[in-house]
Amino acid sequence: MNGLTFDIAHLLAGSLVLISFMMLYQDRLFALINIFALHAVVLALSVAWQAYIQDAHHLYITAAIALVFKAIVIPVGLHRIIQRLGIHRDIETAVGIGPTMLAGIGLVTLSMVLMLRVTPEADPLAREDLAFALSIILLGLLVMVTRRNAVSQVVGFMSLENGLVLAATGAKGMPLVVEISVAFSILIAFIVIGVFLFRIRERFDSVDVGALDDYRGERR
Amino acid sequence: MISTVALLLCGPAAFLATAILGAAVSRRTFATRLVYGAAFVISAVLTAIVAGHLAGNSGEASATLPLGLPWTGARFRLDGLSAFFLLVVNLGGAVTSLYALGYGRHESAPHRVLPFYPAFLAGMNLVALANDAFSFLLSWEFMSLASWALVMAHHRDEANRRAGYIYLVMASFGTLALLLAFGLLAGPAGTYAFDAMRTAHPGPLAAGAVLVLMLLGAGSKAGLVPLHAWLPLAHPAAPSHVSALMSGIMTKVAIYGFIRVVFDLLGEPAWWSGIAVLLIGGVTAVLGILHALMEKDLKRLLAYSTIENIGVIFASLGLALAFKANAMPSAAALAFTAALFHVLNHSFFKSLLFFGAGAVLTSTGERDMEKLGGLIHRLPVTSFVFLIGCVSISALPPFNGFASEWLVFQAILRSPELPQWGLKVIVPAVGGMLALSAALAAACFVKAFGIAFLGRARSAAVERAHEVDRWSLAAMAVLAAFCLLAGILPGFAIDALSPVSLSLIGDRMPVQMAEPWLSIVPIAESRSSYNGLLVFAFIAISASLTAFFIHRFASHALRRSIAWGCGFTDAVPAAQYTAVSFAQPIRRVFGGFAFRARETVDMPAPGSLEPARLKVDMHDVAWEIFYQPITGAIDFATERLNHLQFLTIRRYLTLVFLYLVILLLVLALWP
Numbered sequence: 001m002n003g004l005t006f007d008i009a010h011l012l013a014g015s016l017v018l019i020s021f022m023m024l025y026q027d028r029l030f031a032l033i034n035i036f037a038l039h040a041v042v043l044a045l046s047v048a049w050q051a052y053i054q055d056a057h058h059l060y061i062t063a064a065i066a067l068v069f070k071a072i073v074i075p076v077g078l079h080r081i082i083q084r085l086g087i088h089r090d091i092e093t094a095v096g097i098g099p100t101m102l103a104g105i106g107l108v109t110l111s112m113v114l115m116l117r118v119t120p121e122a123d124p125l126a127r128e129d130l131a132f133a134l135s136i137i138l139l140g141l142l143v144m145v146t147r148r149n150a151v152s153q154v155v156g157f158m159s160l161e162n163g164l165v166l167a168a169t170g171a172k173g174m175p176l177v178v179e180i181s182v183a184f185s186i187l188i189a190f191i192v193i194g195v196f197l198f199r200i201r202e203r204f205d206s207v208d209v210g211a212l213d214d215y216r217g218e219r220r
Numbered sequence: 221m222i223s224t225v226a227l228l229l230c231g232p233a234a235f236l237a238t239a240i241l242g243a244a245v246s247r248r249t250f251a252t253r254l255v256y257g258a259a260f261v262i263s264a265v266l267t268a269i270v271a272g273h274l275a276g277n278s279g280e281a282s283a284t285l286p287l288g289l290p291w292t293g294a295r296f297r298l299d300g301l302s303a304f305f306l307l308v309v310n311l312g313g314a315v316t317s318l319y320a321l322g323y324g325r326h327e328s329a330p331h332r333v334l335p336f337y338p339a340f341l342a343g344m345n346l347v348a349l350a351n352d353a354f355s356f357l358l359s360w361e362f363m364s365l366a367s368w369a370l371v372m373a374h375h376r377d378e379a380n381r382r383a384g385y386i387y388l389v390m391a392s393f394g395t396l397a398l399l400l401a402f403g404l405l406a407g408p409a410g411t412y413a414f415d416a417m418r419t420a421h422p423g424p425l426a427a428g429a430v431l432v433l434m435l436l437g438a439g440s441k442a443g444l445v446p447l448h449a450w451l452p453l454a455h456p457a458a459p460s461h462v463s464a465l466m467s468g469i470m471t472k473v474a475i476y477g478f479i480r481v482v483f484d485l486l487g488e489p490a491w492w493s494g495i496a497v498l499l500i501g502g503v504t505a506v507l508g509i510l511h512a513l514m515e516k517d518l519k520r521l522l523a524y525s526t527i528e529n530i531g532v533i534f535a536s537l538g539l540a541l542a543f544k545a546n547a548m549p550s551a552a553a554l555a556f557t558a559a560l561f562h563v564l565n566h567s568f569f570k571s572l573l574f575f576g577a578g579a580v581l582t583s584t585g586e587r588d589m590e591k592l593g594g595l596i597h598r599l600p601v602t603s604f605v606f607l608i609g610c611v612s613i614s615a616l617p618p619f620n621g622f623a624s625e626w627l628v629f630q631a632i633l634r635s636p637e638l639p640q641w642g643l644k645v646i647v648p649a650v651g652g653m654l655a656l657s658a659a660l661a662a663a664c665f666v667k668a669f670g671i672a673f674l675g676r677a678r679s680a681a682v683e684r685a686h687e688v689d690r691w692s693l694a695a696m697a698v699l700a701a702f703c704l705l706a707g708i709l710p711g712f713a714i715d716a717l718s719p720v721s722l723s724l725i726g727d728r729m730p731v732q733m734a735e736p737w738l739s740i741v742p743i744a745e746s747r748s749s750y751n752g753l754l755v756f757a758f759i760a761i762s763a764s765l766t767a768f769f770i771h772r773f774a775s776h777a778l779r780r781s782i783a784w785g786c787g788f789t790d791a792v793p794a795a796q797y798t799a800v801s802f803a804q805p806i807r808r809v810f811g812g813f814a815f816r817a818r819e820t821v822d823m824p825a826p827g828s829l830e831p832a833r834l835k836v837d838m839h840d841v842a843w844e845i846f847y848q849p850i851t852g853a854i855d856f857a858t859e860r861l862n863h864l865q866f867l868t869i870r871r872y873l874t875l876v877f878l879y880l881v882i883l884l885l886v887l888a889l890w891p
Contacts, residue, residue: 110881114888141877145870153873 005053006124012046013132016166017108020139020159024104025097028089029082029151033075036155040070043162050169059169066165070158070186078151087149095146107138129170136163161186224273225283225298228306228349231266235259235342239335246331252324255334259341260317266310266345273303277719288354295413297351300720301484304560305348305476308567312469313341315695319575320461322691326582332373333459340366340465344473353402353412357395360477364391364441367470370462371454383453390440390450397437398477401430405485414485421487431493434481435500441474443527444534445504446842451527452511456519456587460578463519467526468571472563475533482541483556483724494542495646498535502653505531507842509660510814513667513806514838516589516799518577521668522570525613528657529566533559535650536628540725542643543634549727551634554742557717557729558627564713565620565706569612572699576606579692580672583685589799591679592672598685603673605696610665612703615658618756620706623740625658626750627714630742660806667802676793708752711740800836807836815839 019039026032044067051059115131122130140160144153242255282297298306320337327333343363350356368391372384404426405417422430440447455467482489508527515521536559543552577587579602586592596603612619615626632654635647677683687693706713711732718728732740739751811817815838824830867875 107881110884110888114884117888138881141873141880145874145877148870 005049009046009049009053010128012042012049013129013166013170015042016046016162017132017135017139020136020143020163021101021104023143023155023159024100024139024146027097029087029149030079032152032155033078033082036159037071037075039159039162040066040075043165044071046166047169054172056172062165062169066162070162074158074186078155082151087151100142100146104139104142107142108135111135111138123172126171130167133163133167133170136160136166139163158186223281223283224269225281225296225349227269228266228298228345229283229285229296231262231310232342232345232349234262235338235345238262238338239342242338243331243335246334251334252327252330253321255338256317256320256324259338260314260321262338263310263313263317263341267307267314270303270306270310273298274300274307274716274719282351288358293352294355295351295415296349296355297414298349300723301476301479302348304717304720305472305563306345308472308564309341309344309348309469312465312567312571313344315571315698316461316465316469318698319464319578319692319695322689322693322695323459323461323575323578323582325689327459329373332375333370333462336366336369336373337462340370340462340470342366344470347473348476351414353406353414353417356414356477357398357402360398361391361395363470363473364395367454367458367462367466370458370466373459373462374457377457379453380457383450383457386450387454390447394437394440394447397433397440401433401437401481404430404433405481414480417485418487424490427486427490428493430486431482431489431496434478435496438474438478438481439500439534442471442478442530442534443504443508444500444530445507445527446846448504448508448527449840449843449847452515452520452523455523455526456517460519460574460581463523463578464571464574467523467574468567471526471530472567475530475537475559475563478534479537479724482537483544489541489545491542491545491640491643494538494540494545495642497538497541498646498650499538501531501533501535501538502650503531504528504534505657506653506660507531507814509657509664510806510810513660513664513803514811514815517587518580518589518592518668518672519574519587521589521664522573522577525573525661525664526566526570528661529562529570529613531657532625532628532654533562533566535654536562536631538650539628539631539635539647542638542647543631544725546638546640546643548634548637549725550729550743551631551637552725553721553727553729554627554634555631556721556725557714558624558631560717560720561627561710561713562624565612565624565703568699568702568706569609569619569621572605572609572696572703573613575692575696575699576602576609579688579696580685582688582692584679584681586679586681589668589671592677592682593675593793593796594677594682595673595685598682599673599687601687601693602696605693605700606673607669608700608703610669612707614662614665616662617750618704618707618752618759620703620710623707623710623750623752625654627710627740627742628654630748633748634743663803663806667799671797671799671802675796678793678796704756708756709738710750710752711735711738714740807838811838814841816841 016039019035019042022035023032023039026035044063047059047066048063051057051063111134112131115127115134119127119130137160140156140158140163143156143159145156147153147156238255238258241258242251245251245254280297280299282295285294285296287294324330324333340363343359343366346359347356347363350359368384368388371387372380374380375384402412402417404422405420406412407420407422409420411417411420421427435444436447440450443451455463458466482493505528508524508529508531512521512524512528515524536555540552540555540559543549543555579599580592580595581587583599583602584592584595608619612621615621617623629651632647632651635644635651638644638647714729714732718731722728729742735741735749737751738753739749741749807815807817817839818837820835820837822833822835824832
């Protein structure tokens with residue numbers, strides 16, 4: 001592998017991590033969804049680049065799925081949900097931005113240290129990819145943990161899935177079945193959680209999951 | 221030619237078929253007769269087969285069934301030890317079924333007893349036959365669950381539900397210990413067949429751990445102190461014939477498990493292993509009989525007395541271990557044979573006594589001795605056989621209890637030959653404990669018989685009591701005859717046990733049937749010998765002569781009590797000795813440390829007409845030391861963990877996330 005292709009793959013995966021960081025400090029829902037769409041676009045680019053350098057044409061399909069569903073369909077759908085729910089002006093973070101960013105940096109360090117330690121004999125590109133993918137997964141989890149709103153938890157969950165796709169495509173010879181199943185699982189999760197949101201809305205007049213806790217008579 | 225094992229395996233299969241049949245027809249009127257009749261026939265046939273095997277000294281036989289785990293199969297094997305315990309199980313099963321033919325008709329909820337009774341017998345048979353850890357544990361659990369269902373037969377009673385719950389918890393704990401013991405025996409290769417375990421000798425640490433685990437596992441089922449807490453609750457809760465099976469037979473199956481692992485599979489014992497078993501056995505014997513003495517419920521008294529006898533058996537087994545470890549095979553064979561003989565004897569008299577308690581319960585509806593009294597006039601036959609049971613369990617000659625306990629003491633008297641000072645000191649001390657428990661047992665059964673059967677009736681129910689049915693009487697008479705026969709002809713039993721002791725200890729007691737006049741000579745004529753027949757003849761002749769002289773010369777003179785009443789005045793029955801007052805001197809002596817008993821007197825104020833009251837405050841020390849801290853800790857932990865049930869979704873996510881991060885951190889920092 002020559003230096004340029006490696007650098008481009010590295011650049012794309014690295015920008016995914018960077019965009020995950022950007023998600024951490026968005027306190028408006030629209031902004032968060034826009035960033036997520038950007039995340040999906042960069043994922044599609046990265047997957048397409050992997051398809052090109054590995055000469056694996058089926059990965060183009062994965063890239064297309066990522067682009068169409070994650071970068072267009074889901075963000076548009078979430079926009080509409082938010083508008084229908086009338087929560088686009090909500091500001092919501094459970095934990096302050098500063099500590100969240102510090103925790104994110106710690107997580108990325110952890111995944112780098114871990115991945116570089118446990119895969120010394122693997123292909124360097126796959127190594128870097130796996131390390132980045134693990135960072136994205138952990139950052140996605142962090143988004144889920146630090147948000148109170150169900151919509152932003154959904155976004156965190158989907159960015160986590162993006163990390164999984166990145167890991168799957170970074171390794172050579174992964175069959176297409178995996179990507180399609182991953183994509184569909186996200187779609188299904190999106191639908192289920194979308195339905196769930198409306199149920200919450202109907203019942204409690206809010207999508208703040210804290211309302212569920214209030215309903216159970218528990219402290220937050 | 222079908223092998224003996226296959227023939228014996230037909231037994232549990234037939235029992236299970238009877239259980240299914242019993243479940244199907246349990247609400248019909250003929251079901252009781254059908255199930256107990258079938259159980260009687262099957263047990264009797266199995267007894268005959270096993271007795272033939274033991275008498276013919278036919279060696280070993282094994283079979284493998286294609287059941288259970290695919291790579292293990294279910295292995296079964298018949299050798300001397302399992303044949304002996306099968307004899308105990310099936311003889312007890314046959315007599316109990318005979319008793320139940322009559323007793324079972326009074327059962328208020330037969331559909332809760334009939335399906336589980338044959339299943340329980342099947343489980344005990346399978347435990348004694350199993351030849352790999354998997355089938356052993358499966359049969360063991362089957363036995364536990366069937367007996368648990370029988371304990372819960374009268375589940376509307378709150379006390380029975382509590383007993384069932386504690387039994388279930390203790391049974392699970394015991395099986396866990398057995399599981400770990402077999403895991404250690406199987407070693408890293410995971411060979412669960414007993415044949416493979418026998419050849420693989422674990423290291424000293426593992427062997428010690430297996431011994432401790434077996435003491436916990438088999439000991440909790442047998443009722444070793446302090447694991448006995450469930451036994452006096454669960455055994456009396458079941459219907460009386462099931463109590464007899466649980467107390468007389470199932471505790472023996474637990475002893476079988478202990479012997480099978482510690483004497484057979486574990487290989488050569490360490491010398492200190494004897495000390496542990498001896499001490500636990502001695503403490504169990506003394507505490508068991510002290511508890512029995514304090515008891516006024518007849519069935520609970522019998523259950524506590526079972527604990528005492530288990531203690532005697534375990535002490536004897538510990539002695540056998542100590543002798544075996546020091547290469548003294550003849551002494552080890554003596555102690556081991558004594559233990560097995562006591563197993564057989566205890567199964568006889570404990571079943572007999574529980575049958576008697578059941579007969580009393582049927583005819584009076586009472587288990588509380590403070591409400592009985594004078595039953596000898598109402599139930600003459602039951603009283604007579606119960607007396608035989610009491611004399612046997614009190615180890616009085618010429619009955620069987622004396623023969624086996626005498627052998628135990630003969631083995632103890634050989635302890636000065638042991639090389640280790642620890643054993644030299646501890647064995648006589650344990651001997652003292654056993655002697656104390658034997659004396660207390662005599663007091664206990666004087667109390668049981670005297671309060672319940674002698675004196676005058678303490679309640680109206682007793683005055684209306686009438687003798688029980690013939691099936692029950694026949695079963696009790698058979699057991700009483702066994703008690704006498706085993707007492708006057710112990711040589712037969714000792715010789716029949718010699719193949720078992722030969723295969724597990726490597727030596728046997730001297731041939732007893734060769735001795736003149738049916739004497740038994742455990743070591744050498746110069747040291748000691750006992751002739752049950754002679755003692756029996758002497759007691760019979762002297763007692764007859766005394767009775768003859770009294771009746772001939774004394775009782776013709778008619779005497780009437782006169783108004784001065786210096787002898788027997790017509791006091792109220794409540795003024796007789798009661799169970800509690802009989803035990804009071806012993807409670808004063810031992811109650812301080814064994815029960816932390818405290819007596820307080822409530823004196824009324826001067827001028828008040830209220831009676832003074834004597835209050836006794838007693839504690840179950842084992843329960844307070846061992847069980848309450850455990851239940852307290854579990855309650856505390858569950859109370860804390862309960863908060864985890866009610867977290868918010870985000871907190872759950874955070875917990876998962878933190879756990880993942882910690883896991884990754886460990887992976888990253890692991891050297």
